[in-house]
Amino acid sequence: MTLDQIIGQNTLVSQLKMNIALGKPGHACVFSGPSGMGKRTLALAFARALLCMGCKPGAACLSCRTFIEGTNPDFYEVITDKPSIGVDLIRAMQDDVANRPAYGNRKVYFIDNAQQMTTQAQNCLLKTLEEPPEYAIILMSASSFDSLLSTIRSRTIHFRMNPYSDTEMLQILKPLYTLDDNEWDFILKFSRGIPGNAIHIIEEGSVRELRQLVFRLLEKPEDIHNAEELRKALSENKAEVTTVLDILLSFYRDCMMTLEGMENRLINSDKKDMIIKLAKRFSKRKLLDKMNILEGMRRSFEYNVNHQLGVDVLVMEIQEV
Numbered sequence: 001m002t003l004d005q006i007i008g009q010n011t012l013v014s015q016l017k018m019n020i021a022l023g024k025p026g027h028a029c030v031f032s033g034p035s036g037m038g039k040r041t042l043a044l045a046f047a048r049a050l051l052c053m054g055c056k057p058g059a060a061c062l063s064c065r066t067f068i069e070g071t072n073p074d075f076y077e078v079i080t081d082k083p084s085i086g087v088d089l090i091r092a093m094q095d096d097v098a099n100r101p102a103y104g105n106r107k108v109y110f111i112d113n114a115q116q117m118t119t120q121a122q123n124c125l126l127k128t129l130e131e132p133p134e135y136a137i138i139l140m141s142a143s144s145f146d147s148l149l150s151t152i153r154s155r156t157i158h159f160r161m162n163p164y165s166d167t168e169m170l171q172i173l174k175p176l177y178t179l180d181d182n183e184w185d186f187i188l189k190f191s192r193g194i195p196g197n198a199i200h201i202i203e204e205g206s207v208r209e210l211r212q213l214v215f216r217l218l219e220k221p222e223d224i225h226n227a228e229e230l231r232k233a234l235s236e237n238k239a240e241v242t243t244v245l246d247i248l249l250s251f252y253r254d255c256m257m258t259l260e261g262m263e264n265r266l267i268n269s270d271k272k273d274m275i276i277k278l279a280k281r282f283s284k285r286k287l288l289d290k291m292n293i294l295e296g297m298r299r300s301f302e303y304n305v306n307h308q309l310g311v312d313v314l315v316m317e318i319q320e321v
Ligand SMILES: [Zn+2]
Pocket: 051, 052, 053, 054, 055, 060, 061, 062, 063, 064, 065
């Protein structure tokens, strides 16, 4: 992918292009943002542009051709299948930094998920950042900029990736998946502008199943079987607790909209009839209380040591009308 083909992140992409045009791309850059934002895609597009030796219309240059094939000798990506990036990998990269570029006047290094570097690895990398050879440019992606040592941060240019607008999300996702408009509504609302979240919801049937489970329990809170099924699903799938909290919040918000006479603006528009029916059970005050309780639960799940207890409380909260 080229920088021109990147969807969204307009300010950031213009800045990157400008830095290349001015011949001042910096010696180290960090792209930060939550997982699923496309940090690697953007970093690779930037790397390719940095190494480009001048493509002609319809004819990619030698550097770009080999970059696409994955054989460009002036591009080096630190790759590991381990959960952390150890000092050995950084040393191996530094050995390569010592060699001059093969094609043009730049070499680009990329460390994906740089927050996984051990402290020792980061300190080792620092040596290169302090005195980089003229030709070397080091790109990193990180879930958050603050996860890197301050000594690393002070020597890098930071580019924060922002959530995508609904229009951009659809531009990214629609060529990949064919879904009903109702489903797109739901997916956009739940993926919070992060394409990776949307892909997760689309590809993992479990999220949609969980949503059905939650709505079944909301409809029949006294049904012990439904409650047990949801409890079991959440016990087995810890990562989806946040999804269920989001689904519930969207439900109570939709009930509130219904009570305010704005039932045309529901997040769960495919469940409109059910929501209109269920909203009558609650007062506005009660709905606000529910939403506050759920936000509190979200925080306690982030820190909670006892997942099972949290799940039990959450299911009881759904059952309580
Ligand atoms: Zn090129």
